[in-house]
Amino acid sequence: MSKANSKSNNPWIYVIKNEDGLLQPYANYDREMFDQMPFDKVLRVNVAQQRSQPRHRLYRVLLRQVVKNTDMFVSEDSLHKTLLLGCGVTEPIMTTAGEIIMIPSSTAFDAMKEEVFKAYFDEAVNIISTHIIPGVDINELLDEARAEANFKEAA
Template structure:
C-alpha cells in the first residue's frame, strides 16, 4: 500500500484566542500563507511522544528483565492481539487470522492511545504480576 502524500501536521498552541505554531518549523509553515488567507484546519489534540516513549521503554525493560518475549515488538503484538486491537483477515484458503492494529500517531488519537496504554499496563500487571512503576524503577531482577 502506498504511503499518503499528505503534508506533515502543523502543531500549534493556544494563547487566548490565538493559535501559534509550536516549533519554528510550524511557524514557518504557517508563514507561507498570506495575511488574511482563509486556512482550513482540523482541531484535535496531538499525540504525546513522551507517553509513547514511556510505553516502549516499559516493554523493553520488561522483556530484558523477564525474557517474556524475543523483543519489545513481539510483546507489543501479543498485547494488541489479546486486548482486541486487531483486525480479522480472511485468507484465500478460508482461514481467518488476526492482524495486530497500529498505535501510530496517524492511526490513534491521544485519547485512544491513553486508553490503550492504561489497558496494556493492566494486562502486564495481570500477566506478569508487576506494575509499570516497578518496571520503570528497576524493581525487576534481570
C-alpha cells in the same frame, strides 16, 4: 513501493540540538542507542519533530524493560504484538483458505488518537502486571520507565 512512514527495524532515537548546533541524545534510552551507532560512517537520518505524545515513548521504554526482565519475548515488537492482541487492537484478514483471522493492528500516531492510546496504554499495563509479570510492582516499573524516557507528563 514503500511509503515514507513505513515500519522499520531501526529504533527511533530522540535528540535535541544544543547551543553549539550539535545533536545530542535526549534521554538515557536514546544515549544507549546513540552509543551503538558507528563512528565515521554516513548514516541516513529522517528528521521529524517529535509529536507531543510522550506517552507513546513511555510505552516503548516500558516494552523494553519488560523484555529485558522476562524470558517470554524475543523482542519489544513481539511483546507489542502480544499486547495489541490482548487489548483487542486488531484487524481481520482472510487467509488463502477463506478463514478470517485477527492480526495486530497499529498504535501509530496516524492510526490511534491520544485518548484511545491512553486507554490502550492502561490496559497494556494491566496485562503486563497480571499476566506477563504477575506480582510485579507496576508503579515501580512505571517510575523506572518514566525516568528512562525522561517522561514529564502524568501517565
